[in-house]
Amino acid sequence: DAGITQSPRHKVTETGTPVTLRCHQTENHRYMYWYRQDPGHGLRLIHYSYGVKDTDKGEVSDGYSVSRSKTEDFLLTLESATSSQTSVYFCAIRRDTTQETQYFGPGTRLLVL
């Protein structure tokens, strides 16, 4: 258990509405990540953070923004949700002592109608 929680766990929303997903960690690690999981694609990196207010884009960042105002929280925002953003979203942390190994949260299932 890496002390990662995600909220909400499930969400249904309509096209064009804003959506914010939250990732919370209890261990104060620097690195946090947001991925999306789609059939046939594995997981793809959306954005990551290497400290408070320090973020960078990943492979599939278009249509997403992130914020990190506290070490323990990393927020993912869909400014105007589209059906193509229907997916399962995973947050991950990288423990400073384990170098590259990432530990994943339980996921958020998002359906955009």
Added chain:
Amino acid sequence: AQSVTQLDSHVSVSEGTPVLLRCNYSSSYSPSLFWYVQHPNKGLQLLLKYTSAATLVKGINGFEAEFKKSETSFHLTKPSAHMSDAAEYFCVVSDLFNNDMRFGAGTRLTVKP
């Protein structure tokens, strides 16, 4: 850019028989490689990782993987499948310096009684 190819999208074995999940990678650097497992409606759990130490890596639940640089492969094996091994397995290649972690598309393992 680095990438991962999981050669089988679905593998089916009988309980008690060996498991082989195949993974090839492409990387410009000396890669770190991982296998993660995802049980239905769950998050991802680390099975094992290779980070330039021993080429034969042992993981949890009896799984192991062998890093073969000449073949750019990192296949996952287990001598005897158990019903609880039924899940989706992801091979991952990582470049720490660029925070670039690439997932394969996944292999779904079915275990028949």
